[in-house]
Amino acid sequence: MNVFDIIGPVMIGPSSSHTAGAVRLGRVVNKIMDGKQPEKVTITLSGSFARTYKGHGTDRAILAGILGYHSWDAEIRDALEIARERKLNYEFVCRDIPNAHPNTAAIHFLLPDGTEGEVVGASVGGGNIRVDEVNGLRVDFNGDCSTILVMHLDRPGVIADVTQLMRAKYPDANIANFRLSRKERGGESIMTIEIDGVATEGMAADLREVDNVINALLIKRV
Amino acid sequence: MLTYRSIQELVDAADAAHCTIGELTLRQQAEEMGQDEIMLLRQMDKNFAVMEEAITFGQRREQTSMSGLTGGEGWKMLEYSRRGEGVSGTFMSRAMSRALAVAGCNASMGKIVAAPTAGSCGILPACLVSLLEDRGADRDAVVMSMFTAGAFGMVIAQRASIAGAQGGCQAECGSAAGMAAAAMVEIMGGTPQQCADACAIAIVNQMGLVCDPVAGLVEIPCIKRNVAGVMTAFSSADMALAGIRPYIPADECVEAMREVGDALPVALKETAIGGLAGTPTGKALREKVFGKEQN
Structure with a gap:
């Protein structure tokens, strides 16, 4: 821990777990797509994400991450509009994923070349994340390294x-x-x-x- | 070598080095992070600038939260401060407006600095910007005092908690008030011991505060509790500067806060079940935002 963990991070509100961590989950997908913009994403929100995403802007946060924005970028607030402008077709589905952490999202993407993939991960508190699954295979990393x-x-x-x-x-x-x-x-x-x-x-x-x-x-x- | 496991350690080390806790922390953190002190100061100054922008953002009349439950509190308080002295004086109503503004900025997906958390993000900016703008404090001293606030926050995080889900609101707004009180004492020329005393008094005066957000959102009552934290920080800093001692040392206050946090029922630790969240109106507001299926 250092002083900027306490006086920081700089982030877009309102919640480190439901907003900042959600952006980071989206960013993992952005990296897995190698920065390419998908044609369509389907985002399944589970648990607390599903129940409170509207008030926390979790939907905007995940989309912003998929588009490559950081958890401190002001564009997060307008991510739905930006996605529409960029012709990114997105869909949010609220469905509880069995045995998942309360703040879990499953993000499925389809690239213009037909490549598909899916990332499942959780926002585990304080903006920290844990990626659990990539393309149906178990993984375990936190995006800090x-x-x-x-x-x-x-x-x-x-x-x-x-x-x-x-x-x-x-x-x-x-x-x-x-x-x-x-x-x-x-x-x-x-x-x-x-x-x-x-x-x-x-x-x-x-x-x-x-x-x-x-x-x-x-x-x-x- | 600082461990940030004891407030007494900070006081003793600063006294031994004949410097402030802020200077001590800056030096040690630069060493630990392998960076120049100048770079760290620059980064902290950037964070302070984000705090200032958040105040401006949240003092706009049209500020509205994402849920639509809250909005315009910072603007209302600012207008009120322009109309007259208010009950606690213009200085305080302006400080209150800043706390409401930053917490409102957070609720409307604006940019903030978690200090130590998003839920308590209005307390430190309101205190520091008020000293800078309304008391003529030196900007460099203000930025330096953020290292002091950070040092106290690190101790609290390690010995107790800064998460509402773990320790209730006392862990978020209480910690922020303690950090802000210590920082303000340093800006006003107090000793390291007085910083520790101010932090202790603030923690004592916020102890037991539960985390009961309506609809689970960082709005009701969080936005107003940022104001409560500011009032506590000011009164604690003043008491410490007046030479009033907390009687219970700061480290023991932090320990007590942890014990109280552990003893709090889960319903009162950010689960949106008990307290205000469980009131008929709290439940109705939840329904208004999220619809009926959400009990």
Whole structure:
């Protein structure tokens, strides 16, 4: 904790969990889409998000994040209008997600090239977030560090190939947290790799070249 | 090495270094964050500028919250202060207007500085801007005092809580009042011990305050409780500067606040169940905003 955690953060009100954290969840989606603007997003609000989003502007906050705005940008207030202007088709659905944190949102996106994806995450208080799921696979990261998501096929040696490449090409990159999750044996899997310090953009591109890796994305601090 | 686990530690370290708690904190934080003191001062000055903008935003006549439940309080109070002395004097009514304005800015999705939280974001700006604009305080001293406020806030956060869901409103508005009282004592030339005394008195006078937001929104009663926090901060700072002691040391007051917070029922800790949220009118307002299915 430092002094700016107490005299700060600078944020758009009214609530650190229902507004500022919601923006950050949207920003994770923005990063996963690689900054591209989707054609359509469907945002499922669960729990307290579903019940109080109007008064807290949670809908505007999530959309603003998807559009790439930060939790301190004044545009959050007008995010619905901005989305319409930019021809982003959005829909909010209120439905409780079983066993989810009270402030959970599931954000589904469709890109113009037909790519689809979904991110499920929670705003856990004080503007902090926890991302639980990407494209149906369990992940666990908070957006405070640089995070690399490696989507790959579950084959022997993939983790070793990935970490060896990181070791060889980026010797200063220290892995702070590593998590693996798969749908089924031999199926689609995802590595969540949180890195100390700043990860370079090239790392994700390099990891995409590893055998059996489908895609790799760098999510910088959101 | 400061741990920010004890207010006494802050007082002793500042006395030993013959400096203010603000200067001590700035020096230590610069070291810990690996940054220049100038950079930290610049960042804090930016935060202060956001506070000033929030006051202007919230003092507009047309300010309305997102829910539509509240609005225009900062403007009404400012107009009132222009009409005459009021009950507690123009200085205080202007300070009250600033607290209402910042809390209103927050409720209408304006930009604020959480200090320490969004719910209590009006207290520190109202106190500091009032000293700057209406008492001729030096801007640099005001910005420096925000490090003092931050230091007290860090201790409270570590030893008790600054979250309404954990400790009730005393943890949010009470902490903010304590932080603001300490900062104001420093601006007015008080000693580190007097800063600690002011913080202690403010915490004592806000102790037990529950968090019972109507409809779960940061509006009713939060906006007015920011004013209560400002009044407490001013009176506590004045008592400390007058040499009135809290009798119970600040650290023990913080501990007591934590105990009281733990003892509060969940219905009174930001769950929008008990207190004002549970009144017939509170429930009706909830229905007005969110519709009938929301009990």
